[in-house]
Structures are given as structure tokens and as C-alpha cells.
Amino acid sequence: MPRRKSPRKIVAPPVFKGYKPFGSSKVCDGEVELLYEEYEAIKLADYDLMPHHEACHLMGISRATFARIYESARRKIASAFVEAKTIKTVYGNVYFDENWFRCNDCENAFTIPNPRIKRICPVCRSQSIQLMNSTGSTNNK
Amino acid sequence: MKTIITANGSDVNATLDPRFGRCEFFCILDEETGETEFIENKAKLQSSAAGTTAAETVIEQGVKKVISGDFGPKAKSLLDRFGIQMVILKDEGQIIANVINSITGK
């Protein structure tokens, strides 16, 4: 099933797999699935105290999408706190270091999947390349 | 270094196939010698997961770079995982021979 969500960039994945409430009188029931991009939105906005217009730029998504992800993250965390649910972090719709680049000369797009590959355009060898911060890069041809 | 270019036909006069998973042929290019070999994409008629199967072929061929018009999310994550560089060409109607010339710098 082709399912093309445009990927968001994550600087670093969370260093934990989840959180569990303790001391709750009732048995912990249910869990919320916090996506990596939601973790990242909370981290950027509320931990790094970055303004939203910068945070969305960093994640390579539009302001509206950032707002949606951030809102969803806050609601999930709130519901976990209040209802004593487990928080599970799951691999959401993200990519890490294999970003898409675009060549400023020939305008072709490409990835640089590992650090040993030279940071030049594989088509015209131009060194003038830039990270594509507009997402959905592979779709918008 | 070996590179795969998705092609509409089985020789260098064919054009670039803009689809990765459902392309007609893979053109396997040896960038050092300039030699090409064309293999049929067995995934093209598959009803689902064509991108994954095509990525399988690419990985088995041991190439380091794939040139196409588009990559699906599943193919992309598989190719990423094995460190294969993806290139999306802006002009889809290009003839394979020209693509080869531009990447080999001729």
C-alpha cells in the first residue's frame, strides 16, 4: 500500500523507549503512542525553547503541520499523565540523517546516505548543493 | 562503482523511466568502464510492494547509486538502510545515453 507521508527531520531520536507511571492505585491500563516527530516537536518548542517558526524550519515542515504535530504531542502526554497511561515512543513518520539535497546548478534531487559519500551533486558534480527544507520533496516534481 | 538507472527500454536509446518500483528495465552502469547491462524489472507487474521488490534487486546487484524519477517510501527506507544513494532527475524524458554522459562527466 503506497502511503506517502512526507517525512519530517529529526535531529536525534529519543533515548528511551517509553515511560511508565508508578504509584498509581489502579493497574495501569492502556498506552499512548508518542511518535518521534511529536517527541521532537515538544523537545524543540518546550525544552530548547525554540520559537515555532524556527522549529518548523528545522524539522523541514510547514508551520501548520508543526502546529498540528505539537498539539497532538501535548494532548497525548496530557492524557497519559491524567489517565496514568504508559507512553511508548514509536518510529513515526521521520527520517534521520539521509536527507534529500538539491543541486543549485542542475536542480536534480538526491540523498547522501552515508558520510563517506562526497557532498557534491552526483549528476553535475557541483559543490553548490542545499538541503531541501520543503518537504514532500520526492513528490513535488 | 556500479549505478542503476531506471529505463523504459533495454538499450541506451531508451528514456528514463520515472517510476522506480514499476520501471520496465534496470540499466546497470559501471561508471569506471562505461559498460552497461540491462535487466528486466521483475517487480513491475507485481500487484503490491513493487518498490520493495525493486529495491531488493538493486541491493542484490550491489550498486551504490540509483537514478530514477521517483521513489516510494518503502523503497526509500530500504535503500537508505543499505547506504545506497538515490537521485531524482528533474527531466523525465531524458535518453539513458545522455544520463550516462552527464554522470560520467563526458
Add this chain to the structure above:
Amino acid sequence: MSFKITVASGKGGTGKTTVATNLYWSLVKNFDNDTLLVDCDVEEPDDLLFFKNAILRSEVKVTQAVPEINTSKCTYCRKCVEYCEYNAITVIPPVQYASIAPDLCHSCGACLYACQDDALIEKDHEIGLMSGYDVGFGKGLLEGRLKIGSAAQTPVIRRVKKEALDAASVILFDAPPGTSCSVVTSVLDADFVIMVTEPTPFGLHDLKIAVELIREMDLPFGVVINKAGLGDRAVYDYLEDEGIDILEEIPFNEEYARKFSEGMILSRIDKNYAIHYQKIIRKILEFKQQ
């Protein structure tokens, strides 16, 4: 053996849920208190909205068994890939990569037979939720709800139908719209099918396809024309030509539309409206006695 009635419709938005919930009320009040309503429209389960005082009685996760590959045992022989008809398995021997995509897996079990190395273990994969509600009258509501992003409608419907089996003497199923395999799963084994349509060109076009399906399945059925008065007479001409029973016509009325929009079971408060459902029940009973 319980008597199973399924409410279906080709087109969405014809009032299938309205008919199902009102019919449930009328069945409980006028025919048999031991009636259960089952919402099989797992993509958009809306029956619950018509029961403001519903109390959650039970909640069960619906899971599907999806195999995982234990790469320490896997010999990368690709036999499982060959057996999988749904292209859900990826194995790349030179790099020792093997994985299964849960969204493509139909849980048929073929790969388990294929594997000679005991490298596949099935794990439960959540695809939806099944909830039972007390609604204050009758046997209550059983609802299937597809997890958002999941594509496995039919296994959720199958699970819900299994739960409903013989749980009441009358079981009323609310099927999804359309004519796809999830409709087939919902309608299967029904003793009587009620098709809800509206007298518009869209309604007629989708009804024809749905009739084709129900006839192919060889099930007894009748048609309820909802929103009568809107549109044209083409639906009536078609039904007459085909010799299909019109169970009842329910007129369109803006006041009704407003009350439905609030999720109101109008039969409870409006006698004139309730009569339509009493007629439908009478016709179904006539059929049952034949």
C-alpha cells in the same frame, strides 16, 4: 438460532445508520426485547452517536497475527517470499535482511508452512477495537472500530460478527456502504437484507450495483426508500422492472433531517415516524413466516 437482519446500502449517506438505529428501537419495543445491534461499518462506526446514555460494558482489542522473522534462525532461503501472495515479505540474502510488512499481511499463515527453519513467530498486531455497550433498552450495541491507519477492515468485521453469533434472538447488522469485500463479510449469512437507498441518480446507480451483489450472494432482500420526495421517480421504475419489494418509503422532511443530525432516534418520540418502522418489521416477519 438467531434471526439475522443486515442493513446495507450502495451509496453512503442514504440514511443507513438512521434506519438501523430506528429499526433497532422498533424491534425492541414492538417485537423482541432480545435484539442486538451490531455496527459493522468499522471505518466510520456511528451507531453509538444515536445512544446518548450508552454505558461501555466491554472493550477488547482486535488483533491480527502477523509473523516476525527471527534473523538468527533465518537461512534467507526466500521460501516464505515465494509463498506470500500479498508481497508482504522482503528477504535480501546477500545482506542478510528479512522483514515482514504488517500492513500488507493478510495473516493467512502460508509463510509458516513455507519456513523449514522455524524462524517465523506470529505476534499479535493491533488492528482495531471491539466495544459492547448497554444502551438502556434491548440487548445493546456491539461496535467494531478500525484503528486509524490500519487497512484490515474484514478481520475486524469478522471478529465482531463472531462475537455477535447467537448472542441474541434477533441480531441487526449495520453494514458499511458500497459493495466491496467488507460489505460481503458483513452481509454474509444474513437471513434478510434491507437495502437503503434515496430516489436520486446517485442513489439509483449505487443501488443497482448493490442489488447485483446481493443477488449473486442469493440472499432475500427488500428496499427502503429514504428521503422520498427528493429527486425523481427513476428508482421506483427500476424497482418495479426488477420486481423488487419496496419495504417502505420514508419521506424527506427538513425537521427530521435536523433531528437526525443531532443523533436522535426519532421513532422514540414521533409516532408518525415510528409507523414506518413498524411496517418494515411487519414485512420482514411476513417473510420470516413463509
Add this chain to the structure above:
Amino acid sequence: MIRELTVLSGKGGTGKTSITAALGSFAKNAIFTDCDVDAADLHLLFNPDILETHAFEGGTKAEIDPDACIGCGICQDACRFDAIKRTDHGWFEIDSLHCEGCRLCERLCPESAIFSIRSMNNQWFVSDTRFGPLVHARMGPGEENSGKLVTTVREKAREIARSKNYNIIINDGPPGIGCPVIASLAGIHKILLVAESSESGYHDLLRIIELISKYDVDIFGIINKFDVNAGISERIVSILQSNNIKITGKIPFDKKFVEAMVQGKTISEYAPGSAIVKVIRNTWEMISS
């Protein structure tokens, strides 16, 4: 660059197809697809001249050769879909309504008595209409609506758009939140949500928003039949706003939609001067800008 718009609603019957068709009057250089392959209705308003008809492979179903079956029952034990039934004669047969075509029985049968047949019930078409090309399909009754047919229809539309330089593809999306909907969203740029002022319309809207919020696309919302229930319409407005969805307009309940449909016209053709058409024109301007 080709842009793609998909019109969605979650709930069925909200007026999605009527509104998609009405956009046809305003969209220039556009190509249309009907992604609601299960209950395709757009062609009823577009009155297409079918140029090409293609068969589309459906799923496979197993069949048992009664002469070769020895009644061992291996297939029945292995089948997870309860699709294999013992006949009165002690042999076995397939219940094709249950069969999902996994072919496990075929592989296990010691007598090779089981084979698979591929259904060719689905069809798809390329047509010419007064608004531009239309790619549409008809799914055979009881086929699995897995989204493959939707993907095929959309791929064909893209191919036509590329070769004939159309700059926008407008997809009439399927109802629900399942596979066909996901297939109608792949690689699109804009979504128009058609919300209906009812309790169920509101709830289905929440579910579709949850699904599409995972996509990074521009989302627009239009509220149909908003005067049927003012209270619910307000809740719809606030849920759209809190999700950063741009509201393009509100359409009152009007029998003109049905009257236009009966005549096989879009509302923009049937009542060009009406307030509804003004809302739809405004919607189109907001989406296309």
C-alpha cells in the same frame, strides 16, 4: 508542475461528488479522477465519452477439482478464512465469498486438486468530458477494495497530465478512512474536506482529520448543509480552526443539488447565479491560489 487535489469527507453522502463536479466549472486545464471506485458516481454528472476501457486484475480465488479431490481435509485444516467446506459427498469445495486467495491450500494439496482463478471483474476507463479528461473505474461487486485500483486510476491520470500538460489533477476521494482513502492521498498537495453538519458527520470528520494530519499538505474545509444544525456547524468550525484547516465556505441545505443531479448537471451549470455557486467559486479560488 502538476498539482493534485483530493476531495474527502470521511462520512458518505456529504455532497463530496456534487462539490467535486461543481469545481469542474471553475478549474481550467484540469484532469479528474473518481477514486471512489466502490460507488463511483462522478460520471453521472460528467456524462463521459469513454475512449478507453481496460480490465483490471482482481484477487485470486481457489477452486477444487471435484474429480481429483480425495477428501483428505488438509486444505480445510490449513485455511484461516473458513473458506473450505465439506460437501454432502465427503469431498471439499471452496466458498469463494470467504476465500482471500492466499493459495496455501493449492500448495498443500497432495493431489494437486486445487487451482486458482484470477477475477477480471474490475474495469477502468479513460474518458473525455466537457470539463476535461476523466479517469474512472468500476469495481466488481465483492472485490477487495485494496486501493490498487485507486492507484492505477491515479497513475493513469498523472501520465495523461504529464504528456498533455495539464496542471492540476482533481481526485474525488472515497469515503471512510481505510485503504482506498490512503491510496487516494499518496503524493498529493492539497485536500478539500467536505464536512456535513450532523453528529455523525462531525465524528467522521475527527477520524479523517486524525488520518490526514500525518500528511504534510494544505488542507481546506467546506461545510455542507450547515443550516441543518447550527450548533454542530459551530463545533465543526472550531475543530477545523484548531487544526489549522482553512475554511473556504458554508453551503446551506438546498434541493437544487438533487435537482441538478437529476438533470445530470453540476450545480454550477444548473444554478449559476446562486449563492451556493458563489461559495464554490470562492473555494476554488482559495484552493488554487
